[in-house]
Amino acid sequence: MSKIQKPATKSRNGLRVCLQQQYASTSDFSLHLDLDIPSTGVTAIFGPSGSGKTTLLRCIAGLEDRLTGNISLHDDEWLSPSSCLPPHKRPVGYVFQEANLFPHLTAKSNLEFACKRATKVTPSISYEEVIQLLNIAPILSHYPSELSGGERQRVAIARALLIQPKLLLMDEPLTALDETLKQEILPYLEKVCRQANMPILYVSHSLDEVIRLADSMIVLDKGRVIEQGNTQDLLGQLGTAFSHHQGASVVISGKVSERLEEWGLSRLEVNGQDIKIQSGEEKVGDTLRIRVQAKDVSLTLAEDEKSSILNRLKVSVDDIARDPKDQSMVLVRLLAGDTPILARITRLSAHTLDLKKGQHTIAQIKSVALLR
């Protein structure tokens, strides 16, 4: 309590959030956190439903009351013990779970609502750029009721960008959409995240979205921060919320060293070793990010065993942890150079291979998924 209520030390750059909120004395839920959020890139706020993700976002936007603490962006105080900036004076863009467009206005008028009120000094993105980025030119004359869920969400993202915010808040923008629409919007979101010249907070309970979009992440549970850090580092650790997730994965970056046109594959160099991936539009020299799921990694001690599995990396065992949800499985943290890889194997296999910390072994990767 006392820790939260003392004035926050000001950070020169980035978003500083230090707050607590209690709904009612009868309610179990309270928000209680102290965060420094990077001033660039996408920060995912991850956690199960009811963990306070949306509430945190609403607190930052000024949409929640019964709040004490400090919120500041760069050197501007939005909330302090003595003052509270009303939501319409905070330079944020907010994308709601459901598009929340004004139903009485066309898509175009919805965007103009934002343009009219946008911060006048140095727009970071122009109207034309936004229309093109989200590919909404053909639907501008329609009313929200005439648009599909995905189209509405694209207009809503465009509207939030056009207010020229200093901070973009996105509250599970894909949750209300079905799987096909999600896949339709994700590429737009990736473009927005890469091109938007502002910090983005992205609330999600989907590990998949977080891995594709976020540079760093904050994990919430019951209104408290349980993990925070760089996405790649966090994913490669044992004992985190992600390592217990069924989609437990690591993200690996590498440079394209060669295109094997004959086989339709590309060779990716990761810490001096090769990973082959299906060729796409990448060129030699490009940096790519791939996702390797722990369940797709198996271990072998035989160095030159013939196998249909192409990707065999020399790794050393760094750590082994039991899966708390499944007694028969263990998670093994491997290091290929300094790149962590997780393998989810049976406890029996670990026993048979007699895996120990520091031991050298071969990781076979069945499949990789290309990100961005």
Place this chain on the structure above:
Amino acid sequence: MQLSPEDIGAIWLTLKLASVVTVLLIIMGTPLAWWLARTHSWLKGPINAIVTMPLILPPTVLGFYLLILLGPNGMVGQTLEQLGLSALPFSFNGLVIASMLYSLPFVIQPLQNTFAAIGNKPLEAAATLRASPLESFFTVVLPLAKHGYLSAAVLGFAHTVGEFGVVLMIGGNIANETQVISVQIYDHVEALEYDQAHTLSLIMIVFSFLVLTLLYKTKKRQKTSSEGVL
């Protein structure tokens, strides 16, 4: 089926009264309905009850207390007298005040329901788009509440046109000042002038039918237009 000058005077007065009352109620009812739709205060229940009371009270009760309150010995009446203003009972202005109280629930309830149905979401969206609360009200709430305002205006107007008891209690029966259609019909029947009573009554029936048809039409349109949005 001829309308006498008194009949025409009564029709004109009724329309004037209903228009003035409707306009005033819409303007003054908006903040009250807004507050009722959004507050969590314990006062909400009692205030709601007071606003709705004219629905179930006999108009004579309302008229009786207004007469006492506005009369020369009443609180309001005395104050007005001290200020050198004319007395309200048996005047057009008194009728306006009485009608406003009488028709209050018919204006407040549609507005309150519309505001509640609009909910918080559009307002939150407007706030994150830098619209001040007042701006949001005029650019977002008013357009979305269009049909609610139409219902409120139609109901308030029609109900004022149809009142009788309150008028009789506080307005009396002064031609071109307080003699509205309903009172005029009563007079005709008292005097056994059934022809004139028929004419005015038929006008009222046609008027009510048209008003209610219009109301249900807008209700239907409102339903279809708000489907699938938000």
